[in-house]
Amino acid sequence: MNSQHYRQVVEIRPSKGLFDLELGLVWQYRELLYFLLMRDLKVRYKQAALGAGWAIIQPIIATLIFTLVFGVFVKVPSDGLPYTVFAFTALLPWTLFAESLRRGGISLVGDSALIQKIYFPRLVIPLATALTALVDFLISLLMLFVLLLWYSIPLTLNIVFLPFFIFFTVVLAFSFGLWLGPLNIKFRDVQHIIPFLLQIWMYACPIVYPLSIIPEKYRWLYNLNPMVGVIEGFRWSLLGKENAEFQAIWITVIFVLLLLFGGVVYFKKMERSFADLI
Amino acid sequence: MNDKIAIEVSNLGKAYRLGANRRHYELREQIAHIFQSIPVWFKDWPGSATTNNMLWALSDATFKIYQGENVGIIGLNGAGKSTLLKILSRITAPTTGRARIYGRMGAMLEVGTGFHPEQTGRENVYLYGTILGMTRSEINNKFDEILDFSGIGNLIDTPVKRYSSGMYVRLAFAVAAHVEPDVLLLDEVLAVGDLSFQRKCMEYTKRLQEKNATILVVSHNMFSVKAMCQRVIYIKKGRVQFDGPTEEGIRIYEEDCSLSELNLPGSENQKIKLTRFELSDTDGISKNVFEYGERIRITFNYLAQAAIEYPNFILNIVRSDGVVCCSYSTEIDGFSIVCLKDQGVMQLITPPIKLVAELYTIHVIIREKGFQKILCAQIGSNFHVKHHIFDINFGVFYESGKWDMGY
Numbered sequence: 001m002n003s004q005h006y007r008q009v010v011e012i013r014p015s016k017g018l019f020d021l022e023l024g025l026v027w028q029y030r031e032l033l034y035f036l037l038m039r040d041l042k043v044r045y046k047q048a049a050l051g052a053g054w055a056i057i058q059p060i061i062a063t064l065i066f067t068l069v070f071g072v073f074v075k076v077p078s079d080g081l082p083y084t085v086f087a088f089t090a091l092l093p094w095t096l097f098a099e100s101l102r103r104g105g106i107s108l109v110g111d112s113a114l115i116q117k118i119y120f121p122r123l124v125i126p127l128a129t130a131l132t133a134l135v136d137f138l139i140s141l142l143m144l145f146v147l148l149l150w151y152s153i154p155l156t157l158n159i160v161f162l163p164f165f166i167f168f169t170v171v172l173a174f175s176f177g178l179w180l181g182p183l184n185i186k187f188r189d190v191q192h193i194i195p196f197l198l199q200i201w202m203y204a205c206p207i208v209y210p211l212s213i214i215p216e217k218y219r220w221l222y223n224l225n226p227m228v229g230v231i232e233g234f235r236w237s238l239l240g241k242e243n244a245e246f247q248a249i250w251i252t253v254i255f256v257l258l259l260l261f262g263g264v265v266y267f268k269k270m271e272r273s274f275a276d277l278i
Numbered sequence: 279m280n281d282k283i284a285i286e287v288s289n290l291g292k293a294y295r296l297g298a299n300r301r302h303y304e305l306r307e308q309i310a311h312i313f314q315s316i317p318v319w320f321k322d323w324p325g326s327a328t329t330n331n332m333l334w335a336l337s338d339a340t341f342k343i344y345q346g347e348n349v350g351i352i353g354l355n356g357a358g359k360s361t362l363l364k365i366l367s368r369i370t371a372p373t374t375g376r377a378r379i380y381g382r383m384g385a386m387l388e389v390g391t392g393f394h395p396e397q398t399g400r401e402n403v404y405l406y407g408t409i410l411g412m413t414r415s416e417i418n419n420k421f422d423e424i425l426d427f428s429g430i431g432n433l434i435d436t437p438v439k440r441y442s443s444g445m446y447v448r449l450a451f452a453v454a455a456h457v458e459p460d461v462l463l464l465d466e467v468l469a470v471g472d473l474s475f476q477r478k479c480m481e482y483t484k485r486l487q488e489k490n491a492t493i494l495v496v497s498h499n500m501f502s503v504k505a506m507c508q509r510v511i512y513i514k515k516g517r518v519q520f521d522g523p524t525e526e527g528i529r530i531y532e533e534d535c536s537l538s539e540l541n542l543p544g545s546e547n548q549k550i551k552l553t554r555f556e557l558s559d560t561d562g563i564s565k566n567v568f569e570y571g572e573r574i575r576i577t578f579n580y581l582a583q584a585a586i587e588y589p590n591f592i593l594n595i596v597r598s599d600g601v602v603c604c605s606y607s608t609e610i611d612g613f614s615i616v617c618l619k620d621q622g623v624m625q626l627i628t629p630p631i632k633l634v635a636e637l638y639t640i641h642v643i644i645r646e647k648g649f650q651k652i653l654c655a656q657i658g659s660n661f662h663v664k665h666h667i668f669d670i671n672f673g674v675f676y677e678s679g680k681w682d683m684g685y
Contacts, residue, residue, distance in 0.1 A: 008381065008382065009378060009380050010368065010379040011376070011377075012290075012368060012371075012376060012378070012379070013371075014371060014373055014374055029411075031414045035404050035405040035408050038401070038405075039394050039397060039405055043394060043396045114392055114409065115369075116369065117369065117387045117391040118385070118387070118392060119367050119368040119385065120409055120411070272370070272371035273371065275364065275369045276294065276370055
């Protein structure tokens with residue numbers, strides 16, 4: 001009836017091919033992604049007096065506490081950098097990752113009304129969530145540049161790699177979300193486990209302490225944590241450390257690719273029963 | 279109508295695992311369940327096969343709907359109508375079979391689910407529009423029309439949490455109504471909202487019909503099914519029982535409905551039930567279409583399994599949209615029954631029926647003395663009231679008043 005629409009055919013079957021990921025559909029619904037993102041941002045800050053200020057308060061408070069506890073009292077080494085800068089640079093990607101993961105885990109359940117009543121590619125929901133956390137991150141990134149100016153730490157050419165690390169942090173959290181979101185639909189325990197998991201995980205990352213305190217012979221084991229590569233990458237590109245921890249970065253890249261691909265396949269498989277289980 | 283297929287469904291079925299339809303699992307319970315079921319693994323219990331744990335909400339549905347057809351899906355609650363619609367709208371996947379839908383599909387299973395209360399009307403129009411599959415430029419083009427249709431006016435930039443529920447639904451429907459699908463799946467949305475809103479819905483579906491759209495509507499309202507559809511698919515216990523002309527389908531459905539149980543709380547253990555139910559005029563001629571102002575003779579047989587003292591028989595006349603219009607009770611009408619045993623016949627002759635022209639259903643409820651515990655709750659049967667003027671716009675009933683002028 002509408003001449004610009006070709007006569008599309010929708011095929012409904014009990015199961016689709018495992019690798020029939022329908023990514024084209026997500027592209028078709030890209031504008032929905034945008035409006036979901038806007039909704040999440042607006043809703044979060046609309047009735048808060050500080051508005052988007054809350055996005056930077058969290059890493060700032062954490063940095064202050066860590067500076068006091070680990071920098072001043074315990075005197076944890078910080079690779080010769082001011083402890084505040086050292087911790088904040090690592091807390092940025094960590095907060096991005098943790099927030100994105102935490103919200104990703106509950107996002108599907110949060111939109112259960114939509115899932116039960118309207119069809120659209122469900123992948124749009126975790127995508128929007130991951131991008132929401134990215135907006136918060138960009139605000140606090142500005143804060144970091146202020147801090148670098150304050151301590152007069154010069155930027156190096158390494159900074160051109162920063163977008164790459166930001167991208168991988170988001171994709172990593174998104175990939176975890178692809179696994180945890182559907183799991184949370186089946187087992188609501190997941191949303192209670194995630195905060196614990198993140199708390200433990202944080203101390204398994206070189207955030208409050210430098211990577212250099214990990215003995216060289218255990219380094220490979222430590223580097224299996226995909227966040228190590230990201231955090232070290234941030235310090236390398238922003239603070240101009242001599243040599244990057246390339247082994248850790250490679251592990252992150254491979255980990256992300258596997259987790260992402262597996263996650264999309266798993267998500268698409270589970271997607272078909274979301275409405276029945278939620 | 280032409281012979282281009284719009285919806286093609288073959289052997290479509292959906293099974294739910296019994297016990298799996300809970301809100302959500304807990305890991306702990308899941309683990310406990312595994313341990314509990316270990317003994318079952320080693321025993322060859324009769325009926326422990328997995329197929330017995332499946333509930334087929336819909337099975338073996340096969341039909342073709344051609345472009346421009348308007349088809350009503352009818353059936354009792356839980357018969358599988360909504361399951362069919364959910365599968366066709368791709369919200370849930372079928373267990374067996376397949377379906378093909380040709381053209382742009384729109385589904386209205388519940389209007390306004392995409393709305394977020396904190397967002398303004400305008401923001402929600404865009405969000406909901408894109409959820410329903412419109413593009414942003416499409417919404418831009420139609421925005422004034424949507425606003426006009428909804429009648430929200432300058433409140434469009436106010437958060438929808440400040441809207442009344444009527445405004446909320448109106449705006450949501452206005453968005454949904456501008457999707458302009460080739461194939462529309464409707465689920466009872468016509469039953470919500472006030473009268474003027476319902477009229478708008480009817481206009482909208484009419485406009486779609488003129489554009490040769492295919493409409494599949496699930497409804498309990500036989501009146502609107504009759505008005506909209508030339509064909510009905512009657513689903514009974516998950517199976518397509520009838521597929522054909524509306525009149526015949528509704529007749530079969532209503533026959534099946536007669537004497538079926540009403541799901542009222544506490545009406546499970548029935549000590550008494552109705553075995554026959556019949557409507558006739560005062561001369562005893564059986565019929566189910568009555569003129570406005572005619573008396574209705576209602577006759578029914580009961581079968582009591584135990585002696586019941588002082589039962590209170592209540593007959594409710596319920597309009598097709600669920601409004602209870604009037605009610606007759608043995609106790610209130612001063613007809614005292616000391617004791618009921620075995621079987622018997624009862625009869626009620628109503629006063630002249632002044633209800634407006636519509637479709638009504640009679641519900642029979644038998645309570646213990648007074649208005650205590652429900653002993654029985656059944657659907658009696660349907661009847662129509664005919665009148666050339668008095669319809670639902672005149673209210674529930676029309677009765678003449680005494681007029682006068684200046685004194």
